[in-house]
Each structure stands twice: as structure tokens, then as C-alpha cells.
Amino acid sequence: MATATRAASLVSIRDLSRAEMERVLEVAAEMGHARSDELHGKQVALLFYEPSTRTRNSFLTAVHQMGGTVCGFDNTEGTSVQKGETLHDTIKMFEAYSDAIVLRHPRDGAARWAADLSGVPLINAGDGKNQHPTQTLLDLFSMRATQGRLDNLHVALTGDLKYGRTVHSLADALAEFRGNVLHLVAPPTLEFPAQHAAELRARGMEIHQHRRLEDIAREVDVLYVTRIQRERLPDETEYEKVRGSYRLTAATLEGAKDNMRVLHPLPRVDEIAADVDATKHAYYFEQARNGIPVRKALLRLLMLTDELAGEK
């Protein structure tokens, strides 16, 4: 439970060096889906201010597979947040009840703010449009599993590149490796933030913009598809303008590299047609399953060892 010094946390993928990311992947591969009792007697608080299927339940499964217990909430209904309790006070309560906190929050920067006041390790499970570092680590795990490397990859990011925290985190991580090339495919109103792209280029990353999936599907090693996030757009008119603008079908994938894999953080709505599921390129369901060993590795490294400094 809470200690006097600030605990090592995972707030942004930028907190991790290449060696630290590789260490997480190595431990995840070693742990797999096996059960242990290494979290016996320890409790993890899952605080989800936004909906989640995969992140919350894979953390829940990870804790259970390691013999620990969980507390927290999967929405704020029925909690004192409804009475006006602040994030500050909620974090102070759960650091008293638990040995680590997993936080999803709609506000950019909420995880950093919470980690700075938490006396137990805090893991960012997604903050607004900012970062989703545990998703990125399972994305890297999936890329390494399917491509055999994390260097010299051509990766297309498509969909909502403006508000999508998964693509923002993933682009940061890929810049930490050597020779990766990003191909950005988005409608004009949902383009990857220019400032962020400039920062990545300054770190040596090659980035190309495209308008059509068909222009790039045959060139890339990984096609990372994301949902148009209705809930983050300013209004319904904006959503109607862009919905369905990038729909991946099996026909789009004809001529793609044999080993090319389609990833998606999920949930999908209609951006990947059902006929893609049966192709050799579909990897998104295995990708989601990889969330369990990756999150187990993070729990071990942050709660039981001091191997992750938490910040570079």
C-alpha cells in the first residue's frame, strides 16, 4: 500500500526506453497465460471512468492469473464520483485500499496527474486522446510475434489519427526502434497532429501521408486500423462526414505481402468488414489476447521488481 516515496508508474510509452519495452515483451512471452501466486495477498484497483471491454478485463484476468484480488469500478455510476468526489480524493482512497492502480480517464494528462500523487504504482489504461501505453506494448508484442522484429517495419496507421490515443502511443514507441516508416491514412479532419508528426520526424522517423488505403495496403508489413471515435468528435455532423470513409475489405488486401498483418486495438464498428476475419492477414483477436501476458508482465515489473524506472 502507499509509501512515502513516489512509486514507479507507467503513464506514457515515452517513459520507457527501447530496452525497457523489450524487457516487458520478454517477460510477457515467458509468463504467457500460465497461473502463479506471485500477487497472492496483493490487490489492484481498476478505476475506469470510461467504458472498456479489453483493457479492464485483461487486467482483471491478469491479476486473477497471478493470484491477486481487484477492487474499483467499471463506470462512475454508483460511486461517490457522482456526488462530486474529485479524482484527487478517489486516488487517495484507492492507494489506501490497493497495491497498484490502473486508471482510465477521459481527460488528457489525468494519468500523469494521478501518478504524481499516488503512493502506489499507477498504470495508465488510456487518458483522453493522449496515451494508451499498455495497448502499445501489446501491439509491439503482436508485431514482434508476427514480423519477427520491431525494426525496419513499414506500418500504416489508419482511421482516427487525430483523437486516437492508441496510434499516438504506438507512433512514439515505433520511433524508439530503428528504421521504422509510418504511413498515415486518415480523412482530412482526422489527420495525425502536425506537431506530434514533427516531433517524430525530429527523432529520425520517416513519415508519409496517404488518402486511400488501396495506395498502401500492398506496401506495408502492418496495417493498424482504428475506429472513428464518435464520442470524441465535436458533433454528429462531423461523425456522419467521416464514418465509413476507410473500410477495409478482403478485396483491399488482395496482393498484400504474404506476412502482412492487420491489427486493430478494438472495438471495431464497420471499419473492418467481416470478410477480412477469414483472411490470413487478420490478427486482431490474437492481438487482444496478447493483452493478458503483457499486462501480467507489467504488474510483475512495476509491483514486484524495480526494473522499470517508470520515467526515462
Ligand code: CP
Ligand atoms: N483497446 C482497448 O482499449 O479496448 P477497450 O476500450 O475495450 O479497453
